[in-house]
Amino acid sequence: MNKVKKRLSKEIFLMAVLALSIAIVLIYLGVFKVLNKPGEEPVLTPQETRIINPQLDEEVFDELEKRNY
């Protein structure tokens, strides 16, 4: 009877450890899935992220000023 109880308590302990391991793996997988999931909607549209170039070729104006109109 004692042997049966001893084996049972060991099996319960093993199951508990297994459950703990599964819980840790589930948390890891959940975090991994969230980190690698592509965003459903980008925060900004490509038009909003397009940065305009503020440089202006002022020589064009100088050249145009010289021409007759």
Next chain:
Amino acid sequence: MNTDQKKPLIWLSLSVSTVAFFLIVAIRPTVITITKLIKEIEEKEAASLLLDKKINSLVAAQKVYAINSQRLPMLNQALPEKSEFPWLANFLESTALSSQVELSSLTFEKIDLNPAPPVSQSQKPSSGQTINFSTNAKGDYLNLKNFVSLLESSRRLIKIELTGISETKKKEEEIINTTLQLNISGVIFFENE
């Protein structure tokens, strides 16, 4: 192993089971939510940086615009939004007049002076429209040269594609008059917005 020795193992099993239960039921959703929020914050910080860059470039562009705002109409003169046909004809005539050449003919390709506005974006014509023109001018060599030079130095975008000079002789009362005839064909650009 007596009962007292077995008890810690049972308590340990119970503790581990409880921890596993709470890890799955409570900690896992919390950790996933925290990860989602951290990811969202990082994405929004990146977007904020991009917007900061865009704002800086817009401020710089606004300064450049303010500096050059007086000169911007020149761009419209060089490449107007419409064909500005009356101005064009007047310009060619006045240029001929100022360079003392006689325009014997001036031909423009058929253009629509009042084009219907495009109904949808897909029907919008491509920017950069052209008018083909050809003209014949009579005069002496220097004046014709001056005429071509004035056309080339026009602020309005004009591309002279072909020029040709021919000589015509007229006999009037025993005197032979020689005149040069200049044929020009070219393209005039406009934006057509």
